Amino acid sequence: NAGVMQNPRHLVRRRGQEARLRCSPMKGHSHVYWYRQLPEEGLKFMVYLQKENIIDESGMPKERFSAEFPKEGPSILRIQQVVRGDSAAYFCASSPTTGNTEAFFGQGTRLTVV
Amino acid sequence: QQQVKQSPQSLIVQKGGISIINCAYENTAFDYFPWYQQFPGKGPALLIAIRPDVSEKKEGRFTISFNKSAKQFSLHIMDSQPGDSATYFCAASMNTGGFKTIFGAGTRLFVKA
Numbered sequence: 001n002a003g004v005m006q007n008p009r010h011l012v013r014r015r016g017q018e019a020r021l022r023c024s025p026m027k028g029h030s031h032v033y034w035y036r037q038l039p040e041e042g043l044k045f046m047v048y049l050q051k052e053n054i055i056d057e058s059g060m061p062k063e064r065f066s067a068e069f070p071k072e073g074p075s076i077l078r079i080q081q082v083v084r085g086d087s088a089a090y091f092c093a094s095s096p097t098t099g100n101t102e103a104f105f106g107q108g109t110r111l112t113v114v
Numbered sequence: 115q116q117q118v119k120q121s122p123q124s125l126i127v128q129k130g131g132i133s134i135i136n137c138a139y140e141n142t143a144f145d146y147f148p149w150y151q152q153f154p155g156k157g158p159a160l161l162i163a164i165r166p167d168v169s170e171k172k173e174g175r176f177t178i179s180f181n182k183s184a185k186q187f188s189l190h191i192m193d194s195q196p197g198d199s200a201t202y203f204c205a206a207s208m209n210t211g212g213f214k215t216i217f218g219a220g221t222r223l224f225v226k227a
Contacts, residue, residue, distance in 0.1 A: 004157075042120075042203055042219040043158065056214055091157050095217075099170070101214060102148070105157035 002027070003108035004094050012112045015083050021077040021109045025094030032075045033103060034067060037089040049075060082113045118206050120218030127225050133191040135205035135221045140185065144206035149178065149189050152201045194225045
């Protein structure tokens with residue numbers, strides 16, 4: 001049973017380009033969470049999705065960031081018109097159900113904006 | 115209200131010593147308190163977790179102490195080993211209208227051989 005798969009592991013984008021980060025949850029998991037980790041800092045919650053639904057996006061910046069988790073395929077975190085401040089590690093986690101169950105994390109995507 | 119405050123920011127411990135990391139929270143609706151361990155270049159991995167109906171949980175060399183009235187909890191690593199050197203995050207979540215885990219800022223532990 002493969003773990004949470006994120007790709008790419010490293011992504012370099014120029015300012016103004018778009019970044020697309022993918023997350024395939026563990027088999028049987030229908031809940032996906034995205035977190036951002038800045039250097040030397042903790043993980044900041046961004047968004048919680050179930051299949052085809054955004055449940056909680058309270059941690060998402062209002063502009064340029066969007067997330068989806070389609071019926072088929074991986075969850076996508078999309079950052080439009082990237083800026084240097086978007087450089088961070090983005091982690092995806094999945095769990096089989098809500099509340100008080102372990103969330104399994106992927107290896108992360110390290111985004112560098114140059 | 116949603117914050118989880120973690121201290122210290124960094125910690126150096128001799129091999130065989132006890133590592134202690136502390137966390138505090140405000141929101142009494144939190145009802146699940148996991149600790150995650152993260153190695154460089156890796157994603158966080160669950161280490162141990164506790165619910166507020168118990169005051170202590172032990173798994174091997176790792177123990178969580180929980181003080182509900184003080185809204186504090188801590189991780190103790192007994193007989194610390196160089197392989198324990200990592201960043202540790204405390205976290206809190208609530209099973210209300212969905213699941214969202216709030217993380218502390220992390221503690222970088224270095225165990226000297």
